[in-house]
Amino acid sequence: MPEQQDHYRQFCREVPDLPVFAQPWYLDAVCEGGTWGAAVAQHGEQPAAALPYFLKRKGPFRYITMPHFCKHLGPYLHPDFRELKFEHKFYEQLIGLLPAVLAFKQEFHPSATNWLPFCWQGYRQTTRYTYQLGLAEGLNAVYGGFNRNVRRNLKKAEKALRIRTDMAAEDFFNVNRLSFERQGTAPPYSRELFLRHDDALARHQSRQIFCAEDAGGRIHSAAYLIWDGRASYYHLSGDDPELRASGAGLLLVWEAIRYTHEVLRLPVFDFEGSMMPNVEAIRRQFGGRQVPYSRVWKYHSKVIRMLDGLVRNSQ
Template identity: 55%
Template sequence: MSQEAYRIFCREHPEMPVFFQDWYLDAVCVEGAWGAWVAPSGEKGEAVFPYFFKEKYGFRYITMPQFVKFMGPWQPSPSESLSAHHVLLREGIEALPSFHGFQQNMHYSQQNWLPFYWAGFRQETRYTYLLGLEDLEQVFRGINRNMRRNILKAQKEVRVELVNDPERFFPVSALSFHRKGLELPYSRNLFLRHDASLAEKNQRQIFFATDAQGRTHSAAYLIWDRETAYYHLSGDDPERRQSGAGTLPIWAAIRYACEELGITRFDFEGSMLPEVEAIRRQFGAKQQPYFYLWKYPSRLLQFLQKRR
């Protein structure tokens, strides 16, 4: 499958989510290669199916790249008939390269996974959290009362700065993983490569909550496309969590998306973790289901994946 047809499609549809854009895939698809199926022009409608293909230890598999929340089939507008949509999805599935394993998160605008089921795929419903930004005052009133109190209290101790410094953000993002005893899932080089692509397109902003001594308490990394702003990455200093400043960059990012970008949808990019989900809910965000699809023609690869 040629990338060129997909690049043309991206130029013709700048409204595509940022995770689907060809320039973004160029930046984040390392240690593998991305490809895409593009539906031929016809009465069934327009559709694309990007994927990330890797090979390791003799296994060929399709998976999610770092920094990509959604992938898989996408349509600029729904097919006029369900039958036509079934046909498009079936053609996209049949056009995939042969694989031993498949894992993808479908974008929540795509709610039909039935042709995948017929093709032997399985599905797990997951959730992200969305916040409408049509009325910022209403958004603030919709935040949990204790959370609002924390925001107002933190504003007296720290301030939020917009700083174009990804090198400063990276170690802060690592602190949150280290606090939980987890290994950072991405390298510094990959983070900076992904950041450079977003900065070149002017589709990211970095927020730091700092005190009077210039110490960083927490940080947030916002990205966006034409329709949605995404709370993409974050981090905080475990030694300064008592300040309650972790909520300030979130609120600053929400305000920035509404007041500076004029975007009316804020996506928290998850999460399914109870302690993280609670914060999303306390900000007044609503559940939005999306589909995680998988298939393992290789039982050995499936076994090895479960042991990770």
């Protein structure tokens, strides 16, 4: 796939607002257990659209799926071709350029609102949601949109905790892992993969780690913020199960929002989900705006469809 990757890298150099998840350097870091490639549609000599993908193999089966730490992929258009007529034309070309696989499943970026060309080619879709805050009106307006309980708990946490921004990535992983252990499971990614992904983000100045600690030096919660030219993303977090009542998690969300507005000067803060009922409720309490995006998939094999259904039903 080196030639495909080269064409995609050329496309990326001409698209300044490409999300962080679709950057070649990010895909280099997170695509463990497979390889990444990209379908690139041309308009003459100019790259007009691209669809990066993660190709995996399980036994004799090849399939396209989402890599760890990658919230969105999907099709992206060059700024010169962001009209509906071009979407239909170039999305159809992108589909035709995908490798032969037994299954395809991706979470499209919210900016990819038109999945009709995929529908016409037999793909299926379901709508999912993330939550975002618009920061253009300033932090006072954002704070005013918080639920009363959130504001009360923030005041409580601010009195008892302090924010640090010097936490090492290794230490963050240890706190992040605690949240999984509390639920009786292991993180879906290894320490090595997390650190490789962290190294790529740090080298490209696209991440900040926050933690909240008390006067005794105990870490209550940690948060991992990443960003691109469009938005910041509340990417990962973790809490000490014995200290969750302190409000540290809420305090770190507020700190990440402030950092996005005051330091990064970005207009959007994205919570990166979630559709889990208990998490979704907290996003709403922060005044988050529901933003839809598409999960798009297609099975070229009844066996793969059945196996995927069994996995989802067991989760």
